[in-house]
């Protein structure tokens with residue numbers, strides 16, 4: 124792939140008529156090294172956030188050896204891309220055929236579950252295997268997260284005892300996992316969830332070998348400036364150390380967003396302007412699902428060689444290219460007031476749940492990809508940005 128110095132360089136060189144996906148391997152590598160070095164346990168990359176094989180290889184090369192997969196297609200993809208990776212099948216509701224193929228063909232031994240039904244399914248599909256690592260998914264609150272994951276999966280604390288005891292009988296290693304919701308804006312999300320884990324362990328009186336605190340680690344977006352990740356890691360480590368678990372127990376996490384958000388951005392072109400509405404060539408059916416459906420505000424930047432005539436920033440909303448009224452992103456997205464048809468805009472932080480959600484609806488897609496060397500539009504891993512934020516939050520917590 125051709126390397127360009129910057130997003131502006133790509134827009135100038137290619138004058139692209141369709142959206143261009145930009146990738147920044149160095150940003151993903153920095154995030155991976157951060158988790159590999161600083162998280163006080165093992166970090167499993169949650170593949171659904173962005174399954175691009177190039178990204179998987181970058182993460183592997185930067186120290187991420189474990190992968191959280193949720194479908195048999197993800198199992199096959201990661202096994203083919205990274206033959207030595209350890210795969211953990213962490214979807215609590217799986218097809219029995221998927222469990223069997225994962226175990227017998229790909230050697231997957233780690234599975235999550237949240238019902239007796241699923242436990243029986245796993246036992247049947249693996250022919251009563253005795254080398255399984257089974258993680259019981261506990262339902263926890265999503266109060267601190269921007270995107271709830273509290274209603275679909277997870278056994279209630281009140282029903283956890285029976286399931287933990289039954290799983291202990293089947294598992295070689297027993298784990299407890301949870302997910303606090305995506306983009307968790309406070310470390311308290313994890314400490315509260317770990318308190319629930321403590322209650323479950325005490326109640327069931329079982330030996331637990333793995334505590335998996337799931338995903339939810341945040342990235343930075345306009346209006347969403349989370350505390351430094353070290354504060355999350357410290358809080359999780361302290362809470363984990365105080366749990367009544369076996370001496371050799373392991374701590375795991377499953378970051379998706381935090382490892383991939385900075386990896387990608389997108390160049391779009393303005394095809395029409397109507398007042399403060401811009402008609403651009405990507406949208407809700409492309410990389411901007413979250414911007415359309417849950418009002419996520421991604422950072423934007425006008426890519427023009429000459430400076431804007433008017434430096435004043437104005438709030439805009441976007442329409443995507445399909446013929447659908449719902450293909451609308453409310454924003455607000457702040458851009459210079461003189462934006463016009465033919466201008467290129469970079470939309471940042473789309474590495475997680477952006478590029479991965481693209482469809483080809485209505486014939487609009489983005490086939491061109493370019494590697495760029497400039498910095499992502501925001502970062503959780505840039506020390507010069509992280510330091511003041513960390514100071515703020517230490518005060519906030521006290």
Ligand SMILES: *Cc1c(COP(=O)(O)O)cnc(C)c1O
Nearest residue numbers: 169305338339340377378379380
């Ligand atoms: C989606 C998901 C993740 C990743 O969540 P992020 O908020 O992107 O970190 C991790 N674990 C499981 C089980 C998931 O479903």
